[in-house]
Amino acid sequence: MKKSLIKDLARQRFYGLVDIAFRLAREGKIDLASEVGRQAFKVAKKGGYRVPRKVKRMFCRRCYVPLIPGISSRVRIKNKGYPTIVVTCLNCGYIRRYPGKHEGTERGTKSDETHSPHRQEGSDR
Numbered sequence: 527m528k529k530s531l532i533k534d535l536a537r538q539r540f541y542g543l544v545d546i547a548f549r550l551a552r553e554g555k556i557d558l559a560s561e562v563g564r565q566a567f568k569v570a571k572k573g574g575y576r577v578p579r580k581v582k583r584m585f586c587r588r589c590y591v592p593l594i595p596g597i598s599s600r601v602r603i604k605n606k607g608y609p610t611i612v613v614t615c616l617n618c619g620y621i622r623r624y625p626g627k628h629e630g631t632e633r634g635t636k637s638d639e640t641h642s643p644h645r646q647e648g649s650d651r
């Protein structure tokens with residue numbers, strides 16, 4: 527079997543499990559969700575699929591619960607000169623902080639940083 531094919535299968539299985547984990551978490555089955563989440567990352571690792579940071583952030587690093595605001599996580603945004611996103615896992619209490627500069631996006635928007643006079647920050651309190 528080709529290695530790339532295994533990787534592709536791992537990716538597919540990973541996202542399948544991610545989907546299930548989120549569904550379980552929404553149904554309030556946090557224990558199961560964390561179990562499935564753990565499986566998902568195991569599958570990805572085994573198959574050599576590197577999970578994107580964006581997706582990794584949707585899971586608790588410690589207990590692998592899918593972090594859904596209001597269900598399994600609490601999200602606070604602190605602003606001390608720069609915005610910081612504070613995510614607390616309600617299952618195990620693990621706290622993570624992210625700089626909230628660019629939401630979701632990785633680096634790589636080269637085109638629009640200059641020449642645009644309007645900024646989108648702090649539009650409302």
Ligand SMILES: [Zn+2]
Pocket residue numbers: 586587588589590591615616617618619620
């Ligand atoms: Zn947790």
